Amino acid sequence: MDRIQEEIIEEFSMFDDWLDRYDYLIQLSDTLPAIDETHRTDRYVIEGCQSRVWVDAELRDGRVYYAADSDAIITKGIIALLVRVLNGRTPQEILDTELYFIDRIGLSENLSPTRSNGLVAMIRQMRMYALAFSTKNS
Numbered sequence: 001m002d003r004i005q006e007e008i009i010e011e012f013s014m015f016d017d018w019l020d021r022y023d024y025l026i027q028l029s030d031t032l033p034a035i036d037e038t039h040r041t042d043r044y045v046i047e048g049c050q051s052r053v054w055v056d057a058e059l060r061d062g063r064v065y066y067a068a069d070s071d072a073i074i075t076k077g078i079i080a081l082l083v084r085v086l087n088g089r090t091p092q093e094i095l096d097t098e099l100y101f102i103d104r105i106g107l108s109e110n111l112s113p114t115r116s117n118g119l120v121a122m123i124r125q126m127r128m129y130a131l132a133f134s135t136k137n138s
Contacts (some may be wrong), residue, residue: 025077
């Protein structure tokens, strides 16, 4: 069981409808640490997102740490959740982690098609960083 994903599922279970869950996502956007302005460039933009999303990662002591931001507040809340789950894991753990919280909180079924595509693109980019770090260390 993944403790962080279970915490997220529990937090979202407090809300009965999706308007309240969207409000919570907006609140979560405030928990995302500010990204350095040097990372708010096209080099770090995730392709496939309707809004602008920037993600960078660094490997420290064998663990991956992400920096991310978005110009859309709900998207920023979503990336905050992904960072919360994946931050501080080894590259292999990130590659092996099933992000089951997304379905369990109903996120995938309550996003517009463009936001769903953006979610997939964010996850893909975060895993690409982990893959790059894992091949660099092997």
